[in-house]
Amino acid sequence: MEQSMFIALFILIIPVLNFLFIGLMDDKLKPKTAGLLGILGLTVVAALSYFTAFDYFFNYGKVDGMYQSFYEAFSWMKFTETLSIDLGILLDPISVMMLVVISTVSLCVHIYSMGYMHGEKGFQRYYAFLSLFTFSMLGLVVATNIFQMYIFWELVGVSSYLLIGFYYEKPSAILASKKAFIVTRFADLGFLIGILILGYYTGTFDFKVLTDTNSSVFTSTPAATFMGASVLTWATALIFMGGAGKSAMLPLHIWLPDAMEGPTPVSALIHAATMVVAGVYLVARMFPVYFILTPEVLTGIAYIGAATSLYAAIVACTQTDIKRVLAFSTISQIAYMMVALGVSKFEGHDGLGYMASMFHLFTHAFFKALLFLGAGAVIHAVHSNEMSEMGGLRKYLPITHITFLIACLSIAGIPPFSGFFSKDEILVAAWEGDKIIFFCQYFVAGLTAFYMFRLYFNIFWGEEKQYEHIHKEHADCMTIPLLFLALLTVVTGFIPFGQLVTADGFGFDLHTVFEIAIPSVLIGVVGILVAWIMYKKPTQIPDKVATSVKPLYVAAKRKFYFDELYMFITKKIIFRRISTPIAWFDRRCVDGFMDFQAWWSNKVSVKIKGFQSGDVQLYVAIFIVAILVISAIICL
């Protein structure tokens, strides 16, 4: 156990050392050295993570049939005698699972980037940022208290900002990075206030206390209310706001599609597999609080999740930029995880939703990273993101083609690929929880299959375009990660997740519920067939369909005008309606008043200056008048 903590510490230290070394050396390192250093570091991290996970799950983690959480921390900053920010390491099923996910995907991305980013300016900086991100994300998942999580939460935000804006000469990248940071910052404001409320009323930031159902947090709840809701409801709802920002839930999702301006491997790592699931992880981490103290917030989460997944799936059907399709698909899939948490209960098999959510998080990380890296390979080959400039690529990129197909089948929920298993569990949980949500998610499953295969057919089938300097398949460093992730996509579905990661720590067996599995596979197949008819060969059908539902199509293509709303709030409200008047008021009124003081003092002194003119006749005149006035006063 002690040894495991020690290893976990190394998992955190290696990336941070890499970041400092590569970042400080920068141009003094050869690009290749920087890349290899990054890969080497991550290989060690991955190996240590696998060891930690293995050791935890099969060696010491389980005590009396229940997975325990292990905990080591020191006090970093004291607020009061009882409240302090601790930094430390927490090992429990979900954090260990996340270590595996992060280090695996990060390693793949590190290797892949050697090929994808080859020859780019700022190659070393890129690897430094990747290390920074990996460190922050690892720190986030092993956080022992909610404030530590917030700290790393901000750090992943900033690494994401730096990496989205990696091509800092491109205006769209600058705007996208700024937008990502500001929108998530806004969400984090909610998170912070939520933490403050929670910390104040429960007297602790510690996850150990917060998630221990026997602790005082659960036995004595504060009676204070604010605007009709209890303070704890406010706290957990606001904390969820932070999660919704990072995990791109409606209406805070707007930054994620734009974040695709970053290099594609970054999108795979940050904006598909790891950082964007931080919100889901946060809710899972605090699950007992949500479930026991504020179930109404949990229900809200389920509905927000359902709405987001439907919204994102509809929008994904109309996008033409392949990375944006994947971005909306990510939003939709993360919303699936949120839904699963929202409908979940706590104990035993009732906690199926929780398990399913984590399971989907796990499988999704690999197949979505695979999709992004595949898309990266395509973009690298044709030098464009637009679907209309692609087609028939299966001949040129055979490995990419096959691996992409596997990932598509997985996300569409076709057995035996991993997505089938996890999505199926989510649907079962939804069926048991809330029928409306179930039908919504069921429909989204069909849409998912449709838009993914729309993407697939458009890229790899359809009409061949004129490609300039296209080469047959990429270097090994790009294809090996693809193959590795494809392998994971095939096998991870068979992991007995129910035995390992559950809400209350006790394992249970998973059964395939055929009443739900069969219809869900069917709707996936229907989605694929529709895409096949519409996009396998160039036809008029897509256009016809688009014109027949024109208002909906246009609205979906414009992402239901959320970007316009964002622009309205930032440009019109903040910039023009608040800041400009304030600046004006400050200069004209506040400062004007100060200047006015100076002005009248000046004027008055100019006026009375005349009395001191040195003109003796004037002095005498004033003297006489004054004498007369004074004697008049005295006499009267």
Add this chain to the structure above:
Amino acid sequence: MNFLYLFVLVPLVMMGVIALLKDSKRIKQVMAVGATIQLLLSFVLLVKFLDLRAAGDTAEMLFTSTLAWYEGLNISLSCGVDGISVLMIILSAIIVFTGVFASWGMTEQVKEYFLWFLMLSIGVFGFFITIDLFAMFLFYEVALIPMYLLIGVWGTGRKEYSAMKLTLMLMGGSAFLLLGILGIFFFSGAETMNILEIAAKNNIPEVAQNWIFPITFLGFGVLGALFPFHTWSPDGHASAPTAVSMLHAGVLMKLGGYGCFRVAMYLMPVGAENWTTLFLVLTGISVIYGAFGAVVQTDLKYINAYSSVSHCGMVLFAILMLNQTAMTGAIMQMLSHGLMTALFFSLIGAIYGRTHTREISQMGGLMQIMPFLSVCWVIAGMASLGLPGLSGFVSEMNIFMGAFMHEDLFHRVITIVACASIVVTAVYILRVIGKILYGAVVNEHHRELTDATWYERIAAVTLIVFIAAIGCLPFFPTEIIGDSLGVIVSKF
């Protein structure tokens, strides 16, 4: 002789040496050596202080001594430090040290410039070591006067106007202050000007406190950029030469915050409690108003000046929360803001010295041209918007946490308003980064510009090291602060 006197004597000696020198290069060398000595001294002070504390000396102030100056009015140059003043002295020493390097490129009237600069530093150090009300006021004035000349002579733009405005407004503040000090002196029995003794007597009647507290707080508040008396700050900073801006925003504005709590709050706790509502509103306005004001500015120095209004507003805001956590945050915020704003101003100076403009629309793509300065800028920006690992985060978290310990609606609302500033801060920081550092090169002539020189690097790196040190090891300063705050907080 008391160790603390060295902080005033070293600059005095330096002034004497510089007055004899002619060669400007020599003068700068003397400055560098002197500033380094001072920086080392400040750390020696810290070590000695911690040693005494570890040895069990729990007196409120250490290294106390008294030097009678004018017996008739009981004025003496008594001095002494607690943990908070030690940290402030270190901050001042760092800023003076980096300020010397930031003004290494100075060419005109070097001797006079550094003489006034030293005079300013005497005022600042004197203010932090003394515990006598009158001496405090004296050093405060000593720090103000050189400012007028430094801006008026070596400044840029509308320098005469700005220098006059700054001096007059701060003088206005010190008029209030003098009144406040006299009030404290007479109502506490007209026996002593020593802060410790007055605090021990604690005999100022409530009626008197009710009027002395606001004027004292306002007097210091003007220097701490309290709304609506902050307007000297944008103009003053915009016109001041680099090192003067650094010293002014980095240290001088801290005099305001420090004075507010050392004199106003400490000596008149009852008055403070009666007046918190009004002043919380004003500081709350400062915080959010400064941040929004910064969003639309186009001149780099104006942006940073408004940002300072917002961040210094946070200091006063936290002090008024009247509890240990928030006050710890206030002191941390002083340190943090001092360091990062000095870094900002030194970078602005370096960029302005090259591009000869501070308009953000006339710059772009500086990251390609001067990567070192740009990276420093990004780090400063991140510190300013409260990124964990840098100093801004720890101070803001202490402030918000402390502010949240008040349960009533008024405190809650104003705390949330202040919290909201972290989003607005992100907006203006990222706006500047996006406009001047990223993007395409706007002016082709800028391509010929060079990156930071060695002295600019020393200044920037020193500041960044301290910013990161506070951000990564907050338990160290918070412990020193917490240790000394107890006496003050226990009054409420």
